[in-house]
Amino acid sequence: MLKKTTVQKLSDLAAGLMEKGALIAPVREEAGHNFREISDPAAVDLDFYNTLLSPKSVFFPHTEDFIRYKTGASIAEAVCVEPDIRPTVLFGVRPCDVKSFEIMDIHFTGTGKVDPYWAKRREAATIFGYAFDPNTPADPADFYSTLGIGAADPEGSDVFMIRKDQDLLLQAVSPKGEKLLSELPSLSDASADDQKYFDGTVAAGRTFKTRFTCVEAEPIAKKFEDLFHNAAFWEKVSEACLSCGACTFVCPTCYCFDICDETLFSQGTRRRVWDSCMFTDFTLEASGHNPRTKVYQRLRQKISHKYSYHIRKYGPISCVGCGRCTRNCPVNIDIFSIVNEAMKA
Ligand code: SF4
Numbered sequence: 001m002l003k004k005t006t007v008q009k010l011s012d013l014a015a016g017l018m019e020k021g022a023l024i025a026p027v028r029e030e031a032g033h034n035f036r037e038i039s040d041p042a043a044v045d046l047d048f049y050n051t052l053l054s055p056k057s058v059f060f061p062h063t064e065d066f067i068r069y070k071t072g073a074s075i076a077e078a079v080c081v082e083p084d085i086r087p088t089v090l091f092g093v094r095p096c097d098v099k100s101f102e103i104m105d106i107h108f109t110g111t112g113k114v115d116p117y118w119a120k121r122r123e124a125a126t127i128f129g130y131a132f133d134p135n136t137p138a139d140p141a142d143f144y145s146t147l148g149i150g151a152a153d154p155e156g157s158d159v160f161m162i163r164k165d166q167d168l169l170l171q172a173v174s175p176k177g178e179k180l181l182s183e184l185p186s187l188s189d190a191s192a193d194d195q196k197y198f199d200g201t202v203a204a205g206r207t208f209k210t211r212f213t214c215v216e217a218e219p220i221a222k223k224f225e226d227l228f229h230n231a232a233f234w235e236k237v238s239e240a241c242l243s244c245g246a247c248t249f250v251c252p253t254c255y256c257f258d259i260c261d262e263t264l265f266s267q268g269t270r271r272r273v274w275d276s277c278m279f280t281d282f283t284l285e286a287s288g289h290n291p292r293t294k295v296y297q298r299l300r301q302k303i304s305h306k307y308s309y310h311i312r313k314y315g316p317i318s319c320v321g322c323g324r325c326t327r328n329c330p331v332n333i334d335i336f337s338i339v340n341e342a343m344k345a
């Protein structure tokens with residue numbers, strides 16, 4: 001089913017989606033676009049390249065309270081915090097970010113232990129993917145085509161959207177997406193020409209090139225294993241790193257978190273908060289020992305996790321080439337260049 005609307009009528013579409021649940025979509029902010037819950041349908045803005053932050057926080061919030069308790073009281077009196085699970089439409093997600101959900105599913109639902117918070121939010125969400133324009137050069141930091149992701153891959157979305165000048169074409173990809181599209185009165189049926197354009201764009205997206213290098217999972221995993229003890233290599237590539245953690249917070253496939261207890265007077269809260277392997281005390285043990293005191297050890301961990309350990313343990317590379325870590329690093333450390341350097345070492 002291919003439907004269409006126009007960019008001018010985007011707010012009508014947004015208003016229709018808001019009747020189905022919470023709508024989370026890109027909005028323009030001072031520093032750039034980000035996904036936010038929409039209260040004004042006119043705020044949805046599809047004139048963006050990609051969002052500053054990845055959409056992972058929709059399923060894995062930066063901070064999430066699990067348990068509330070009173071200090072000194074019996075544990076039996078502790079209360080579980082019910083997660084805020086609502087039908088949600090996540091609108092305007094680029095194909096590389098859609099792919100990241102599949103990688104994150106491995107950790108939150110695919111290893112035997114299911115994280116109910118992630119799983120229920122994923123289940124409650126309908127994802128509207130949104131193609132990059134294959135006629136416009138990619139951002140210089142991007143390298144998603146290196147990882148086999150097309151600029152207009154519909155896989156993983158429930159509905160996939162392609163811009164055709166001032167028109168917006170919407171194709172149902174999953175039964176969930178098909179049902180939702182059929183319930184939106186602001187959409188009209190697309191023409192045969194529109195279908196041809198849609199299919200042509202998906203195909204063009206598969207040959208579209210971002211920065212590109214030949215990376216195969218098995219050889220790159222072995223390469224980083226061989227480089228593990230090469231301190232000179234890691235010291236060189238991490239020389240400028242500030243251990244600020246920005247690269248991990250913006251990354252759609254970084255999922256480290258900490259569980260903290262916060263007490264104020266006699267009220268306690270146990271919560272999950274994002275953490276980062278780039279932080280100095282990430283591996284600080286209760287004894288005071290820290291196995292990763294050096295910056296190079298932490299950068300080695302971050303990159304080897306994505307391009308080696310993850311492959312060995314789960315199969316895929318844990319990176320979708322979205323370029324956010326490079327765009328947001330204050331000292332221009334670029335994971336793509338490090339992978340390239342590693343292959344030459
Ligand atoms: S490591 Fe960088 S390029 Fe890869 S998914 Fe994370 S932010 Fe994107």
Ligand code: SF4
Pocket residue numbers: 240241242243244245246247248278328329330331332333
């Ligand atoms: S964003 Fe750059 S400086 Fe900050 S921790 Fe990551 S690599 Fe280091």
